[in-house]
Amino acid sequence: MVDKVFEKSIIKQFEFDEEVASVFDDMLNRSVPFYKEMQRLSINFACNFLEENDKVYDLGCSTASTLIELSKHCEHNLELIGIDNSSAMLNRAAKKAKAFGVDIELINADLHDVEYANAKLILSNYTLQFIRPLQREKLVKKVFDSLKEEGIFIFSEKVISSNSKLNKQSIDEYYEFKKTQGYSEFEISQKREALENVLIPYTEEENRKMILDAGFSHCETIFKWVNFATFIAIK
Numbered sequence: 001m002v003d004k005v006f007e008k009s010i011i012k013q014f015e016f017d018e019e020v021a022s023v024f025d026d027m028l029n030r031s032v033p034f035y036k037e038m039q040r041l042s043i044n045f046a047c048n049f050l051e052e053n054d055k056v057y058d059l060g061c062s063t064a065s066t067l068i069e070l071s072k073h074c075e076h077n078l079e080l081i082g083i084d085n086s087s088a089m090l091n092r093a094a095k096k097a098k099a100f101g102v103d104i105e106l107i108n109a110d111l112h113d114v115e116y117a118n119a120k121l122i123l124s125n126y127t128l129q130f131i132r133p134l135q136r137e138k139l140v141k142k143v144f145d146s147l148k149e150e151g152i153f154i155f156s157e158k159v160i161s162s163n164s165k166l167n168k169q170s171i172d173e174y175y176e177f178k179k180t181q182g183y184s185e186f187e188i189s190q191k192r193e194a195l196e197n198v199l200i201p202y203t204e205e206e207n208r209k210m211i212l213d214a215g216f217s218h219c220e221t222i223f224k225w226v227n228f229a230t231f232i233a234i235k
């Protein structure tokens with residue numbers, strides 16, 4: 001279904017509710033530049049580290065697109081676990097996983113309340129940005145503690161620049177991108193307001209610092225388009 005959520009006047013903050021979930025795959029494809037390419041790269045980098053029966057978590061799995069693609073592309077049998085606190089998203093995830101014949105354990109819970117023991121790979125694309133900063137650092141520490149030795153954490157985030165001129169240009173470029181995807185200026189400004197104080201982006205450097213402070217030995221950016229970045233961190 002086509003995303004028309006912000007065509008009408010919105011008075012509430014952005015939420016992953018039934019309305020957003022019903023158009024989410026289209027929303028993500030049209031709102032995150034090179035979403036499919038970022039997903040393809042995350043999966044390729046992940047597959048290079050994975051072995052038979054490894055445990056993989058996707059934090060903020062939404063409709064389970066990434067876990068389904070991972071299972072299609074990885075030559076190994078994997079234990080796949082998706083966590084999200086939106087029932088509307090998980091209902092769709094369950095239907096999609098069934099349709100694609102992929103076995104995924106879906107957990108409806110807050111990311112802070114789940115134990116992720118013995119994971120080889122933890123994925124989290126465009127989710128940490130929705131976690132309050134103080135909680136975010138704690139969650140990343142928990143991700144580090146849950147990974148096996150040499151386990152990997154692949155995550156993507158909307159980022160900001162610490163240079164105000166570059167930051168403004170990045171935002172302008174992003175809104176131009178949204179226009180090319182068919183979003184009107186009204187939809188763009190409505191969504192910007194709805195996301196205010198809900199999506200809190202860090203700079204690329206702050207993300208890297210958070211990762212290294214948690215104990216990871218290595219962190220690099222594997223993909224970046226202006227203000228959207230994908231990172232790989234190795235324990």
Ligand SMILES: C[S@@+](CC[C@H](N)C(=O)[O-])C[C@H]1O[C@@H](n2cnc3c(N)ncnc32)[C@H](O)[C@@H]1O
Pocket residue numbers: 016028059060061062063064065066083084085086089109110111112124125126127130131
């Ligand atoms: C932008 S979406 C993630 C997109 C998804 N990773 C993908 O690539 O298809 C963010 C997801 O995180 C979930 N989420 C946000 N905060 C959460 C929390 N504290 N606990 C669990 N899930 C959360 C939302 O419900 C939403 O489905």
Ligand SMILES: O=C(O)C(=O)C[C@]1(C(=O)O)C=C[C@@H](O)C=C1
Pocket residue numbers: 027028031032126158191192195199
């Ligand atoms: O920042 C925006 O305006 C966006 O639309 C980005 C973004 C994201 O980065 O997750 C925000 C919410 C939706 O989940 C889809 C895309």
